[in-house]
Amino acid sequence: MAAVQASSASSANSDILASLNAKSRSGTNDLVSTSEEVQNRFLKLLVTQLKNQDPLNPLDNAAVTTQISQINTVTGIERLNTTLATLLSTYNDGQAVQAAALIGKSVLVGGSGLVLANGQASAGVSLAEPADNLTLTILGGGGGVVQSQTLGARDAGSFAFTWDGKTDAGADAPPGTYSFKVDAVRGGEKVAAEALQIGTVSALVRDKGGFQLDLGGLGRVDFSKVRQIL
Numbered sequence: 176m177a178a179v180q181a182s183s184a185s186s187a188n189s190d191i192l193a194s195l196n197a198k199s200r201s202g203t204n205d206l207v208s209t210s211e212e213v214q215n216r217f218l219k220l221l222v223t224q225l226k227n228q229d230p231l232n233p234l235d236n237a238a239v240t241t242q243i244s245q246i247n248t249v250t251g252i253e254r255l256n257t258t259l260a261t262l263l264s265t266y267n268d269g270q271a272v273q274a275a276a277l278i279g280k281s282v283l284v285g286g287s288g289l290v291l292a293n294g295q296a297s298a299g300v301s302l303a304e305p306a307d308n309l310t311l312t313i314l315g316g317g318g319g320v321v322q323s324q325t326l327g328a329r330d331a332g333s334f335a336f337t338w339d340g341k342t343d344a345g346a347d348a349p350p351g352t353y354s355f356k357v358d359a360v361r362g363g364e365k366v367a368a369e370a371l372q373i374g375t376v377s378a379l380v381r382d383k384g385g386f387q388l389d390l391g392g393l394g395r396v397d398f399s400k401v402r403q404i405l
Contacts, residue, residue, distance in 0.1 A: 277376045277388060283333055283403040284396050286372035289313065289353040294340040298355060299371035300326075301333040301402055306359035306366045313338060314354045321348055329359070333371060333403040371402055 283299040290296055300309065309326040322343050326336060338355075340348050359366040374390030381387075387395040 275379050277401075277404065278379060279376065281373050281375050281405040282388070282390075282401045283335060283371040283405065284374060284390070284393070284400050285369060285402070286393065287354045287356065287370035288372040288393070289338065289355050291338070291340050291348060291350050291353055293350075294347065296338045296340065296353065297335055297373050298338075299333055299335040299373065299403065300329075300357045300359075301369040301371055302329055302331050302359055303367035303369075305329065305331050305361060306368070307361045308359070309368070310358045311336065311338075312356050312358070313348075314356065315348075316352070321353060326357075335371075335373070335403070335405060373405065 283301075287298075289298050300311075302309075305328075307328050309329055310323065311326050312323045313321040315321045320343070322338070322341060342348050355370060357368040357370060359368040372393065374388075374393040374396075376388045377391050378389040379386060380389055380395060382397075386398045388398060388401065389395050
């Protein structure tokens with residue numbers, strides 16, 4: 176008989192935990208939705224279990240302590256999730272304010288596009304490490320070299336440069352879209368260099384993953400992809 180009663184007590188313990196975990200496995204209306212409701216439900220189930228326990232085979236103190244610890248863990252996780260959601264909302268609001276301030280401004284983002292207009296074009300470079308020398312190569316539509324120039328030594332980070340629209344022969348290159356590449360070295364070793372193109376922010380777009388900047392012809396980029404504001 177004792178064995179049956181002990182099994183019943185164990186089953187009751189399992190029922191409590193199953194009831195508490197039911198929230199994550201079911202969509203019915205009677206499931207708990209807040210940490211306070213979780214606590215209240217747990218206490219009601221525990222009191223009911225204590226009232227109906229066998230006086231000759233009461234619940235083990237360790238078992239009760241374990242159940243209380245588990246409900247505290249569930250409550251802590253619930254509160255942590257709420258706090259994180261609040262922090263995320265605050266972060267998104269702050270990001271929106273920052274991104275909105277960029278409308279109408281030029282920014283550097285990843286890309287090797289270069290638009291020549293009125294005899295001038297600008298773009299940028301991002302260096303992973305300091306470099307002793309940088310070589311800038313402007314490329315035409317067919318991939319041919321239009322101009323090659325040395326930019327000298329540069330520190331790590333992002334910077335912008337301007338092309339005067341001249342070819343290696345000193346002639347004026349026709350207006351249009353070009354591309355470029357950068358080769359950087361330090362002490363004879365190659366340094367990682369990323370090409371950056373310039374875009375003007377025309378609008379702020381909210382996406383499920385955050386905010387995106389509309390750069391017109393360059394499309395949309397994540398706010399986090401902006402390397403430098405000009």
